[in-house]
Structures are given as structure tokens and as C-alpha cells.
Amino acid sequence: MQGPRPLPLAGNIFQFPRRNIAASLASLSDTYGKMIYMHIFGREFLILNSAEDAFELFDRRGSRYSDRPRSVMAGELVGKNHAVLFHPYGEDLKKHRRLLHTALESRRQAEYWELQYTVSYKLLAALLKTPDDFMAHLKRSAGAFTMRLAYGYDVSDGPGEDHFVTLAEELARLTAKATKPGRWLVDSFPIRASHPVSLYPPLQSRQSAVQHVPTWFPGAGFKIWALNARRITNEFAAAPYLYAKKAAASGARSFVSDTVGCMETELGRPLGTREDEFLKWTSASIYSGGTDTSVAINSSFILLMALYPDAQRRAQAELDSVCWSK
Structure with missing residues (x-):
């Protein structure tokens, strides 16, 4: 999973499109593939440019990725x-x-x-x-x-x-x-309470x-x-x-x-x-x-x-x- 090179702290704020968002994100798949990772000021985004990937994650694995x-x-x-x-x-x-x-x-x-x-x-x-x-x-x-x-x-x-x-x-x-x-x-800029190391820490923390x-x-x-x-x-x-x-x-x-x-x-x-x-x-x-x-x-x-x-x-x-x- 790839994505545009982020800046320290700000992340991909300057690469994230402001207009024509759907078309702009779709065009990134030519460079980074159909699953693209970006983050903006600590918020993480996974862009799916494939209907098959979306169906796999949100339907077949919905119990895991529906949060x-x-x-x-x-x-x-x-x-x-x-x-x-x-x-x-x-x-x-x-x-x-x-x-x-x-x-x-x-x-x-x-x-x-x-x-x-x-x-x-x-x-x-x-x-x-x-x-x-x-x-x-x-x-x-x-x-x-x-x-x-x-x-x-x-x-x-x-x-x-x-x-x-x-x-x-x-x-x-x-x-x-x-x-x-x-x-x-x-x-x-979330302040996170102590928790086990995880890519997705508990929301309540x-x-x-x-x-x-x-x-x-x-x-x-x-x-x-x-x-x-x-x-x-x-x-x-x-x-x-x-x-x-x-x-x-x-x-x-x-x-x-x-x-x-x-x-x-x-x-x-x-x-x-x-x-x-x-x-x-x-x-x-x-x-x-x-x-x-x-x-x-x-x-x-x-x-x-x-x-x-x-x-x-x-x-x-x-x-x-x-x-x-x-």
C-alpha cells in the first residue's frame, strides 16, 4: 500500500484534493495503485479505487471493517x-x-x-x-x-x-x-491514553x-x-x-x-x-x-x-x- 510522500506533522494536506475529489483521487491510482494511504494532521485515510476491494473489505469482511x-x-x-x-x-x-x-x-x-x-x-x-x-x-x-x-x-x-x-x-x-x-x-492532534501498540487504538482512548x-x-x-x-x-x-x-x-x-x-x-x-x-x-x-x-x-x-x-x-x-x- 503506497501513497504520496507526506510532510512532517501536516502529512498529505497539500496532496489531498480540494475540488473534483473523486476524479482526483481516482487519478492517483495510476501512480500508487488501487489502494492508497494518506494522512492529514494525524487522521488516516485509505482510498479504494477498486469496486472489488471495496466489496471485499466492507461486505465480505464487514464485521471487521464496519466501524x-x-x-x-x-x-x-x-x-x-x-x-x-x-x-x-x-x-x-x-x-x-x-x-x-x-x-x-x-x-x-x-x-x-x-x-x-x-x-x-x-x-x-x-x-x-x-x-x-x-x-x-x-x-x-x-x-x-x-x-x-x-x-x-x-x-x-x-x-x-x-x-x-x-x-x-x-x-x-x-x-x-x-x-x-x-x-x-x-x-x-489526538492525545492518546496509554494502550497496547496498535495501528488502530481504541476510539475511546x-x-x-x-x-x-x-x-x-x-x-x-x-x-x-x-x-x-x-x-x-x-x-x-x-x-x-x-x-x-x-x-x-x-x-x-x-x-x-x-x-x-x-x-x-x-x-x-x-x-x-x-x-x-x-x-x-x-x-x-x-x-x-x-x-x-x-x-x-x-x-x-x-x-x-x-x-x-x-x-x-x-x-x-x-x-x-x-x-x-x-
């Missing part, structure tokens, strides 16, 4: 350490996955067809009316489906932004900023000296930024969850209402504070995990159709032959 690295900024300061994406590997993460699998497994897909049709029709109507706003339409459509699925919430169709959709988009922007490699000193700097200290503006990001994170997780629990009293079905019912039946009592908090973050992962991917796929499709009009015409002809055949 998440500790993120002081995005996890502890911003408050996403309870989110599924940032959760360390263990029993709680397995429980998150079991709950999600129960709701989203393939055998239950037919339950969501009517909702998918409704959302798709609204998306097509919006694209016909204002095609130049296609990215906004894609985001609203993806948000409408996941919000309805997770919380039983119907995204507003009228003019203006929907509060929950806007909140989620802002959180996605903040999360991308909070997890940017090399941006935050608080994620670097790592502490960041910068994390405990008071907000009034010069250069501690990152803590003020994190406090604002934490407020948005907590609102994103809590507000739609509380909506779903109230709506369930009126008979509205959602992932939240169904899962609350199953958990309370299994426990034989109402959910306690810990179970409630746990389910809140499981529900939030449906929106945060399902929206960005849908928008990325649909926007990529539109880009490809614009770049390859011949393929678009052939696809349209095939659709017409099916939809308009007698």
Missing part, C-alpha cells in the same frame, strides 16, 4: 454521534439496521407503490411547468417521499420552501463542511486537546460554528419525529408510528427516554440517507440524457412503443 472513525467536529460537537451514519460498530448500530431493514425490506416495497406514483406524478408536473428549476423539483420530490415514509408528513405543494426540506438541505450542507478532511484542527478550548479563546470560532450546527442537527432529528408521534394519534401511519407500536408491544410498556431517543435518530437516517442518493441519481440521469441525445431519443422511442401501443 466508523471518531469525528470530534461532526460527531461530538455538531451532535451527530447518535446518527446511524456516525454510529460506531456495535449492538446499537445492529439494532438501528434491524429496525430499518424491517421497514424497508423488499417484501414491503409494494406498500409504497401508491406513494411513489403520487410523488412521481407531482415531479413530472413540476418539471413540465418550470423545467429550469429541475434541481429544486428533484430535491422536493425526494424529500416528499422520504418524509411521508418516515414521518407521515406531506411536503407542501404550494409556492415557497417547505420548512422540513429546507432544514434537511441546510443540515446536509453543514455535515459536508463538518466532515471535510483536514478542515478542523479539533479532529487532529482518543481525546482532542483542541476540543476543550473555551469559546472566548482566540481561534475558537469553530466552537461557535459547531453550536449553530448542533442546533440545526437537533431540530432536524426532533421536529419531524414529534410531528409523527402526534400524527399517529390521529391514525397517520409512518415508520415512526409502526415502529413505536412494535417496540412497545415487544417491551410491554411505553417507550422510555433512551428508546425514544434511539428511534428518533433511526427515523432521521431514512430522510438523510434516502434523499441525497435519489437526487444524485436523478440529476445524473438528466445530465446524461442532455449529453447523449441519441440515447435519449432511443429510450423515448422505446417508451412510446409501450405506452402508446394498442
Whole structure:
């Protein structure tokens, strides 16, 4: 395993790309191979430029390599350490996955067809009316489906932004900023407690000296930024969850209402504070995990159709032959 020659202390901060990250890291495989090692201020990175290697490590050996690295900024300061994406590997993460699998497994897909049709029709109507706003339409459509699925919430169709959709988009922007490699000193310079020599020391033994700097200290503006990001994170997780629990009293079905019912039946009592908090973050992962991917796929499709009009015409002809055949 090779990589660019690092500098003392700073590591590969100047070799790590700032723009076009995926393409830039992929181009390094010509020089260093398909598995590349880099580190930036003590944070270690393994770049995989092979789908086979990624499948081998994260699927076949998933029980060994499924843990998440500790993120002081995005996890502890911003408050996403309870989110599924940032959760360390263990029993709680397995429980998150079991709950999600129960709701989203393939055998239950037919339950969501009517909702998918409704959302798709609204998306097509919006694209016909204002095609130049296609990215906004894609985001609203993806948000409408996941919000309805997770919380039983119907995204507003009228003019203006929907509060929950806007909140989620802002959180996605903040999360991308909070997890940017090399941006935050608080994620670097770990003070490590004594432990056996190991390439990957226990996460709980790592502490960041910068994390405990008071907000009034010069250069501690990152803590003020994190406090604002934490407020948005907590609102994103809590507000739609509380909506779903109230709506369930009126008979509205959602992932939240169904899962609350199953958990309370299994426990034989109402959910306690810990179970409630746990389910809140499981529900939030449906929106945060399902929206960005849908928008990325649909926007990529539109880009490809614009770049390859011949393929678009052939696809349209095939659709017409099916939809308009007698």
C-alpha cells in the first residue's frame, strides 16, 4: 500500500484534493495503485479505487471493517454521534439496521407503490411547468417521499420552501463542511491514553486537546460554528419525529408510528427516554440517507440524457412503443 510522500506533522494536506475529489483521487491510482494511504494532521485515510476491494473489505469482511472513525467536529460537537451514519460498530448500530431493514425490506416495497406514483406524478408536473428549476423539483420530490415514509408528513405543494426540506438541505450542507478532511484542527492532534501498540487504538482512548478550548479563546470560532450546527442537527432529528408521534394519534401511519407500536408491544410498556431517543435518530437516517442518493441519481440521469441525445431519443422511442401501443 503506497501513497504520496507526506510532510512532517501536516502529512498529505497539500496532496489531498480540494475540488473534483473523486476524479482526483481516482487519478492517483495510476501512480500508487488501487489502494492508497494518506494522512492529514494525524487522521488516516485509505482510498479504494477498486469496486472489488471495496466489496471485499466492507461486505465480505464487514464485521471487521464496519466501524466508523471518531469525528470530534461532526460527531461530538455538531451532535451527530447518535446518527446511524456516525454510529460506531456495535449492538446499537445492529439494532438501528434491524429496525430499518424491517421497514424497508423488499417484501414491503409494494406498500409504497401508491406513494411513489403520487410523488412521481407531482415531479413530472413540476418539471413540465418550470423545467429550469429541475434541481429544486428533484430535491422536493425526494424529500416528499422520504418524509411521508418516515414521518407521515406531506411536503407542501404550494409556492415557497417547505420548512422540513429546507432544514434537511441546510443540515446536509453543514455535515459536508463538518466532515471535510483536514478542515478542523479539533479532529487532529489526538492525545492518546496509554494502550497496547496498535495501528488502530481504541476510539475511546482518543481525546482532542483542541476540543476543550473555551469559546472566548482566540481561534475558537469553530466552537461557535459547531453550536449553530448542533442546533440545526437537533431540530432536524426532533421536529419531524414529534410531528409523527402526534400524527399517529390521529391514525397517520409512518415508520415512526409502526415502529413505536412494535417496540412497545415487544417491551410491554411505553417507550422510555433512551428508546425514544434511539428511534428518533433511526427515523432521521431514512430522510438523510434516502434523499441525497435519489437526487444524485436523478440529476445524473438528466445530465446524461442532455449529453447523449441519441440515447435519449432511443429510450423515448422505446417508451412510446409501450405506452402508446394498442
